[in-house]
Amino acid sequence: MMNADAVIRQVMTGLVMFSLLSGPALGSEHAPDEPMAVGKRLSEQSGIPWHAVIAHRGDSFDAPESTRPAYLLARALGADYLELDLQRTKDGQLVAFHDDTLKRTTNVEEVFPERADDPISSFTLAELKQLDAGSWFNERYPARARSSYKGLKILTLDEVRSIAEGGDNHPGLYIETKVPKQFPGIEADLKAYLETHHWMGDQALQAPKNFDQKSHVGVAFTPGRVVLQTFEKSSLVNLQQQMPEVPKILLLWLGDGYIPADESIRKGEDESAADFYAREQVASQQAYADWLDFAKSNGAVGVGPSAVQSEHDGKFSSQFSYMDLAKRWMVDMSHEKGLLVHLYTVDQPQDFRTYSNRGVDGFFTNHTSALLQFYGRPSDESVEHILRSWNY
Structure with missing residues (x-):
């Protein structure tokens, strides 16, 4: 546990004291x-x-x-x-x-439209390397988009x-x-x-x-x-x-x-x-x-x-x-x-x-x-x- 603070409590008569690790990783459920x-x-x-x-x-x-x-x-x-x-x-x-298929995170529907629902096991590596595996991110998360992500490869x-x-x-x-x-x-x-x-x-x-x-x-x-x-x-x-x-x-x-x-x-x-x-x-x-x-x-x-x-x-x-x-x-x-x-x-x-x-x-x-x-x-x-x- 990191950045722990000592938390001291009196127990029963106050004669017994102990410390518990708390801090960022810990709370009431500890x-x-x-x-x-x-x-x-x-x-x-x-x-x-x-x-x-x-x-x-x-x-x-x-x-x-x-x-x-x-x-x-x-x-x-x-x-x-x-x-x-x-x-x-x-x-x-x-x-x-x-994913089982390529549709969510690549442009397979543009490059291989007839095979868009096919599993990766049906593609060669050379075929997979033709796909853009980055542009989808820019579309889904515009606040974190970068032009350099366009065209990233599997x-x-x-x-x-x-x-x-x-x-x-x-x-x-x-x-x-x-x-x-x-x-x-x-x-x-x-x-x-x-x-x-x-x-x-x-x-x-x-x-x-x-x-x-x-x-x-x-x-x-x-x-x-x-x-x-x-x-x-x-x-x-x-x-x-x-x-x-x-x-x-x-x-x-x-x-x-x-x-x-x-x-x-x-x-x-x-x-x-x-x-x-x-x-x-x-x-x-x-x-x-x-x-x-x-x-x-x-x-x-x-x-x-x-x-x-x-x-x-x-x-x-x-x-x-x-x-x-x-x-x-x-x-x-x-x-x-x-x-x-x-x-x-x-x-x-x-x-x-x-x-x-x-x-x-x-x-x-x-x-x-x-x-x-x-x-x-x-x-x-x-x-x-x-x-x-x-x-x-």
């Missing part, structure tokens, strides 16, 4: 030190930073998601991890892209890795196997890639002798340099078989083959998806526990539950406000079962505070600088300065 200590210990055992800053598709608040400026920004600001969704092209190239895993290895900071890679059933064998492909490029195994990256760990991020030089994540039980099993020594996170969701939801809660006819998600509940505590048990028994070191953002009205994209799968009892249960908790996807200080008070061990965030500020690790350089230094 549990005793023990749950916090458990999460810290579990993180350290996995080689993963405690209070991890996981840049969700890069700094996707300030730049188009999963593009070069988004990842450069996240690295320069000081994120612990560059997060990406892994898919595979028709010609076998591993790329960083989130990145390969290799290009994201190169970004992680460049610069003064060396973040780790936090990789999700996206819709893995569409890409049989992608777990083995990923293992081969990481071994070839010295991100796992005996030849894994080592910090240079002159590397200053106090001033710069060096997660890429630690045992937690790569974290593997998936929503799919089958992919977790495959990841564990392929890379048993690499930390893994089982992402959590409700319904549709995931954690059973309370079926009495139905979406209203005019209700937004974000508002409905905010009302959803697990069917039972046992249903939640079953998923934690599966994660633990299949090699996961933690879970990634979803969060409700306090504002999902357009100020921050409502697509990132989901159901609350990190209630206090859920975080406590995860820790009791030996699983750390990385929460997705949180962008606002009041939400960082709320969920930190419940004991979560790190956040996926679109707004890297805001989370770093909350954790007391602000960058010396502004977003504007960093972008200009890279001619964006």
Whole structure:
């Protein structure tokens, strides 16, 4: 916990006094030190930073998601991890892209109109590189638009890795196997890639002798340099078989083959998806526990539950406000079962505070600088300065 102040209270007769850690990350919901200590210990055992800053598709608040400026920004600001969704092209190239199709964040409807609804697996890398993956951001977020974002390209895993290895900071890679059933064998492909490029195994990256760990991020030089994540039980099993020594996170969701939801809660006819998600509940505590048990028994070191953002009205994209799968009892249960908790996807200080008070061990965030500020690790350089230094 950072920037803590001592809060002294008299107990009973006033003969016993004690102090509690408070400050920006803590509040009225703060549990005793023990749950916090458990999460810290579990993180350290996995080689993963405690209070991890996981840049969700890069700094996707300030730049188009999963593009070069988004990842450069996240690295320069000081994120612990560059997060990406892994898919595979028709010609076998591993790329960083989130959606099942290309329509939301590219101009595929202009370039390949007959194929606009086709999955990435039906495109070659050369075809994907013809697409503009940046202009959509300027249209959706005019206050953060930049002319330099027009024409940005979809990145390969290799290009994201190169970004992680460049610069003064060396973040780790936090990789999700996206819709893995569409890409049989992608777990083995990923293992081969990481071994070839010295991100796992005996030849894994080592910090240079002159590397200053106090001033710069060096997660890429630690045992937690790569974290593997998936929503799919089958992919977790495959990841564990392929890379048993690499930390893994089982992402959590409700319904549709995931954690059973309370079926009495139905979406209203005019209700937004974000508002409905905010009302959803697990069917039972046992249903939640079953998923934690599966994660633990299949090699996961933690879970990634979803969060409700306090504002999902357009100020921050409502697509990132989901159901609350990190209630206090859920975080406590995860820790009791030996699983750390990385929460997705949180962008606002009041939400960082709320969920930190419940004991979560790190956040996926679109707004890297805001989370770093909350954790007391602000960058010396502004977003504007960093972008200009890279001619964006």
